Amino acid sequence: MKFVDEFRDPAAAQRLLADIEQAAADQPPRKFMEVCGGHTHAIYRHGIEALLPDSIELIHGPGCPVCVIPMGRVDDAIAVAEADGVTLCCFGDMLRVPGGQSTLLEAKARGADVRIVYSPLDALALAERTPDRQVVFLAVGFETTAPSTAVTLVQARERNVLNFSVFCNHVTIVPPLKAILDSPGCDLDGFLGPGHVSTVIGTRPYRFVPEQYGRPLVTAGFEPVDILQAALMLLRQLADGRCTVENQYRRVVSGDGNRKALELLREVFVVRPHFEWRGLGFIAQSALGIAPEFSAWDAELRWEVPGVRVADPKACQCGEVLKGALRPWECKVFGTACTPETPIGTCMVSSEGACAAYYNYGRYSARTRLPVHAAS
Amino acid sequence: MCVGIPAQVVELAPSGPHTAIVDVDGAQREVNTIMVDDEADVPLATGDWVLLHVGFAMSRIDAAEAAETLAFMRELGSVYDEEFEAFSSDLP
Ligand code: SF4
Numbered sequence: 001m002k003f004v005d006e007f008r009d010p011a012a013a014q015r016l017l018a019d020i021e022q023a024a025a026d027q028p029p030r031k032f033m034e035v036c037g038g039h040t041h042a043i044y045r046h047g048i049e050a051l052l053p054d055s056i057e058l059i060h061g062p063g064c065p066v067c068v069i070p071m072g073r074v075d076d077a078i079a080v081a082e083a084d085g086v087t088l089c090c091f092g093d094m095l096r097v098p099g100g101q102s103t104l105l106e107a108k109a110r111g112a113d114v115r116i117v118y119s120p121l122d123a124l125a126l127a128e129r130t131p132d133r134q135v136v137f138l139a140v141g142f143e144t145t146a147p148s149t150a151v152t153l154v155q156a157r158e159r160n161v162l163n164f165s166v167f168c169n170h171v172t173i174v175p176p177l178k179a180i181l182d183s184p185g186c187d188l189d190g191f192l193g194p195g196h197v198s199t200v201i202g203t204r205p206y207r208f209v210p211e212q213y214g215r216p217l218v219t220a221g222f223e224p225v226d227i228l229q230a231a232l233m234l235l236r237q238l239a240d241g242r243c244t245v246e247n248q249y250r251r252v253v254s255g256d257g258n259r260k261a262l263e264l265l266r267e268v269f270v271v272r273p274h275f276e277w278r279g280l281g282f283i284a285q286s287a288l289g290i291a292p293e294f295s296a297w298d299a300e301l302r303w304e305v306p307g308v309r310v311a312d313p314k315a316c317q318c319g320e321v322l323k324g325a326l327r328p329w330e331c332k333v334f335g336t337a338c339t340p341e342t343p344i345g346t347c348m349v350s351s352e353g354a355c356a357a358y359y360n361y362g363r364y365s366a367r368t369r370l371p372v373h374a375a376s
Numbered sequence: 377m378c379v380g381i382p383a384q385v386v387e388l389a390p391s392g393p394h395t396a397i398v399d400v401d402g403a404q405r406e407v408n409t410i411m412v413d414d415e416a417d418v419p420l421a422t423g424d425w426v427l428l429h430v431g432f433a434m435s436r437i438d439a440a441e442a443a444e445t446l447a448f449m450r451e452l453g454s455v456y457d458e459e460f461e462a463f464s465s466d467l468p
Contacts, residue, residue, distance in 0.1 A: 091430070091462070092458065092461075092462060093458075116462075116465070118405075118430065118431055118462040118463055118465060119407075119408075119430045119431025119432070120430065120431070121408060121431050122431070141430075144380075144429055144434065145429065145430055147411060147432070148408075148429070148430045148431065148432045151408060151410055151432065196380050196427070196429065196434065199380075199427070199434050199435045200434070222445075223444065223445075251437070251438075251441055252427065252435055252437060252441070258411050258414075258415060258434070258435070259414060259415065260410060260411045260413075260414035260415065261411050261434075351458060
């Protein structure tokens with residue numbers, strides 16, 4: 001259990017908690033979903049759930065891009081990595097994501113040339129340095145990451161680097177939110193909106209949440225006091241009978257988002273008619289593919305990918321966790337067969353996944369009423 | 377991987393427009409600044425702070441926000457360590 005006096009601004013946290021207590025006392029129990037994996041991690045790391053009144057429950061949403069990659073796509077990436085002359089570059093988080101047969105890490109052990117990069121631009125630079133190799137960048141991520149892939153593709157075209165291509169798995173944040181709101185029995189009362197994704201798309205795209213689904217949404221920063229403040233803003237909206245998009249994270253997020261990033265997304269990508277999400281199934285118009293103007297750099301066109309849909313393992317309940325229907329520790333294999341070293345499901349792979357966050361920091365988060373230290 | 381990491385600009389345009397060398401905790405690397413160059417009324421200058429994500433400056437932040445975020449990220453543990461390790465790793 002972390003105590004408030006370990007926060008960097010304990011007095012502010014203390015005040016917010018008192019206000020939250022008061023606001024929550026006058027209303028029925030509330031369930032809020034935090035959409036972003038960064039929030040999930042921060043919430044567990046700081047034991048925020050245990051500080052909140054019992055009547056407020058935080059549900060962990062689908063906002064970890066690694067956690068939502070379906071097994072079939074991992075198999076496709078492995079197939080590309082094992083093709084002749086290919087060097088596959090990816091972010092470190094992707095190495096342990098289980099496919100139907102194996103992981104990229106295991107493919108690497110079998111001899112595939114799989115390398116970790118920090119940036120898609122590193123993959124492009126590698127392609128230019130090794131003209132005899134076909135360098136493929138395995139792109140994952142929400143709107144935060146997709147503009148970086150876009151810039152890389154623009155540069156590949158400008159410099160005519162033909163031994164470079166992108167295996168594109170970029171996804172967008174709004175369609176899965178819709179899918180969750182549409183799922184039967186959805187009893188969420190409000191949303192903590194993602195912080196850094198919103199630096200790209202702004203707050204406008206979230207308007208459908210209050211307008212069509214009657215739930216408030218507050219975009220929030222990542223610090224404990226940001227999360228507490230956003231929760232308070234949600235409670236106040238509900239108490240006042242208001243329902244709108246508010247922005248707690250004004251110091252970084254604007255209403256309009258980043259003009260250049262959005263322009264790049266429009267130039268380089270097209271919206272796919274549908275895309276499979278781990279645990280959520282196929283969601284219409286939820287992912288980005290590479291636009292025809294850049295098809296020469298589209299790895300899916302350059303290599304045969306099996307494109308086979310692989311059902312999630314029976315024991316795996318990631319889908320329920322991603323929808324917030326199940327808490328991580330309620331999954332039967334949590335912490336036994338499924339651990340960060342030997343993940344069965346993707347939520348255990350990335351440190352931003354709900355299961356890994358709970359596995360690492362769960363001891364802080366037990367939902368027991370512990371005294372909150374007075375701020376010093 | 378969705379959390380931006382604060383970085384300070386130490387050199388502008390080392391490889392032409394929209395590039396900068398930034399510093400994170402003493403480690404330095406060239407990054408792309410196209411997304412903040414376009415937004416800015418005032419051009420990026422050395423000493424400025426940006427939020428960095430996969431080698432790209434995503435937004436400008438003030439020094440106070442950068443200090444807060446850095447302190448907070450260090451508390452976050454593994455997420456910061458992973459980002460920092462990736463940032464300071466050599467090219468593949
Ligand atoms: S414990 Fe493992 S299998 Fe179960 S939901 Fe979490 S990641 Fe998925």
